[in-house]
Amino acid sequence: MLLIKGGTVVTSERRFRADVLCDDGGKIAAVQADMEAPTGSTIVDADGLLVMPGGIDPHTHMEMPFMGTTASDDFYTGTAAGLAGGTTSIIDFVIPEHGQSLHDAWKTWRSKAEKASADYGFHVAVTHWDDQVHQDMETLVRDCGVNSFKHFMAYKNALMVDDETFLNSMRRAGELGALCTVHAENGDAVSFLQETLLKAGNTGPAAHPLSRPPSVEGEAAQRAITLATVSNTPLYIVHVSTREATEAIANARLRGLQVYGEVLPQHLVFDESVYQSSDWLKASRYVMSPPFREKSHQQALWGGLSSGQLHTTATDHCCFCRSQKEMGLTNFTRIPNGVPGIEDRMSILWHHGVVGGKITPEQFVALTSTNTARIFNIHSRKGMIVEGADADIVLWDPSASRTISAATHHQNVDYNIYEGMTVTGVAKKTISQSRILWDDGTLRAERGQGRYVERAPFKKKTSDSLTEAVS
Ligand SMILES: NC(=O)NCCC(=O)O
Numbered sequence: 001m002l003l004i005k006g007g008t009v010v011t012s013e014r015r016f017r018a019d020v021l022c023d024d025g026g027k028i029a030a031v032q033a034d035m036e037a038p039t040g041s042t043i044v045d046a047d048g049l050l051v052m053p054g055g056i057d058p059h060t061h062m063e064m065p066f067m068g069t070t071a072s073d074d075f076y077t078g079t080a081a082g083l084a085g086g087t088t089s090i091i092d093f094v095i096p097e098h099g100q101s102l103h104d105a106w107k108t109w110r111s112k113a114e115k116a117s118a119d120y121g122f123h124v125a126v127t128h129w130d131d132q133v134h135q136d137m138e139t140l141v142r143d144c145g146v147n148s149f150k151h152f153m154a155y156k157n158a159l160m161v162d163d164e165t166f167l168n169s170m171r172r173a174g175e176l177g178a179l180c181t182v183h184a185e186n187g188d189a190v191s192f193l194q195e196t197l198l199k200a201g202n203t204g205p206a207a208h209p210l211s212r213p214p215s216v217e218g219e220a221a222q223r224a225i226t227l228a229t230v231s232n233t234p235l236y237i238v239h240v241s242t243r244e245a246t247e248a249i250a251n252a253r254l255r256g257l258q259v260y261g262e263v264l265p266q267h268l269v270f271d272e273s274v275y276q277s278s279d280w281l282k283a284s285r286y287v288m289s290p291p292f293r294e295k296s297h298q299q300a301l302w303g304g305l306s307s308g309q310l311h312t313t314a315t316d317h318c319c320f321c322r323s324q325k326e327m328g329l330t331n332f333t334r335i336p337n338g339v340p341g342i343e344d345r346m347s348i349l350w351h352h353g354v355v356g357g358k359i360t361p362e363q364f365v366a367l368t369s370t371n372t373a374r375i376f377n378i379h380s381r382k383g384m385i386v387e388g389a390d391a392d393i394v395l396w397d398p399s400a401s402r403t404i405s406a407a408t409h410h411q412n413v414d415y416n417i418y419e420g421m422t423v424t425g426v427a428k429k430t431i432s433q434s435r436i437l438w439d440d441g442t443l444r445a446e447r448g449q450g451r452y453v454e455r456a457p458f459k460k461k462t463s464d465s466l467t468e469a470v471s
Pocket residue numbers: 061183287288289290316318337338339
């Protein structure tokens with residue numbers, strides 16, 4: 001047993017002084033003021049610390065094959081890095097290879113993820129439509145603990161789906177009680193702009209944001225919402241980076257539609273100037289999609305998060321080292337898209353959000369953990385500090401500072417986008433399954449310790465359950 005003593009518990013709703021007892025089965029056994037330590041229990045002094053639900057990152061790509069290479073953080077190193085930053089669970093993406101069935105792809109990802117050191121689940125990408133996909137979606141929901149499917153409106157000739165495929169998938173997901181998620185960028189427009197830029201001799205990273213202007217995301221977000229309305233299904237839009245997409249989501253919600261939006265901390269912090277560096281490598285390291293934007297978009301994202309129109313934070317953690325980024329040395333469209341971030345999500349959001357006066361500690365908990373647990377239906381286990389929940393806890397030091405650097409991070413990648421940034425708000429200890437796996441600078445992550453977390457479908461009329469879940 002582990003007794004966390006003397007801390008301040010923060011949930012998505014309130015703050016209160018209480019001790020938290022974690023049992024040997026990895027669950028929270030009690031949350032009470034001034035608890036007596038059971039015989040033989042280990043006592044953790046949480047004086048001056050905040051006791052919060054471990055972070056849940058609902059958007060990562062560990063060892064993802066993408067753009068001719070494979071993301072460098074695997075399920076072990078990536079989840080371990082997450083633990084060092086206070087994140088105790090991830091939801092990663094199963095991406096079927098061309099011609100591979102969804103169910104076979106899910107099995108492949110299950111076996112890759114066996115080495116994870118923290119808990120994990122999967123969204124499964126639908127990249128084409130046929131009878132087998134229709135059947136596999138049911139198998140995945142019924143037998144495999146999958147309750148969300150992913151759609152890419154970008155990455156033409158690779159992962160991109162057309163509207164008809166997207167509609168078929170949404171209708172099927174609705175029948176099964178699953179949630180559809182979407183990368184909203186108009187892939188035809190991106191491809192058109194990429195060709196135009198290359199023909200005009202714009203081959204470097206500075207062309208990347210020009211090939212994916214805000215309107216391209218805004219149009220796709222609006223179209224995705226329209227298609228979700230046509231198919232009468234809820235929708236979760238990943239990595240919202242623009243005012244246009246934020247407004248589309250907020251407007252949809254004002255019309256009573258169930259649309260959720262996810263924000264990446266990096267979009268709250270960096271702007272498009274990162275692509276202007278004269279150092280090719282430096283600029284290429286920020287190549288991700290959607291790209292970093294003109295600064296005014298950040299105001300909309302913060303506004304969306306603080307007003308409740310945007311709901312979660314994720315990282316889209318997708319690491320590529322120097323030699324991988326250099327695949328695009330002469331052609332920016334070949335630079336593997338993706339940046340690291342799982343280790344720093346919580347610190348970045350605390351520093352810029354809570355210390356910056358934009359969100360409260362309770363909102364921080366909602367945005368890093370509880371809302372994700374609700375939206376993806378793992379709320380009976382995760383995202384809460386309550387008796388019976390998983391003992392996934394972060395002991396957060398709100399006044400400690402650290403300077404982020406690739407020299408000290410745990411991510412398996414040779415750079416850190418936040419290099420040199422000093423942040424206030426640090427994960428002091430991270431507890432997973434009642435065990436302290438990050439202990440004030442010492443990482444005790446264990447290969448294979450993470451568990452696959454099954455996610456049950458929503459009630460068939462998903463609208464009811466989701467409305468209840470996130471108000
Ligand atoms: N985001 C990104 O640039 N890479 C990962 C794939 C995706 O999420 O679009």
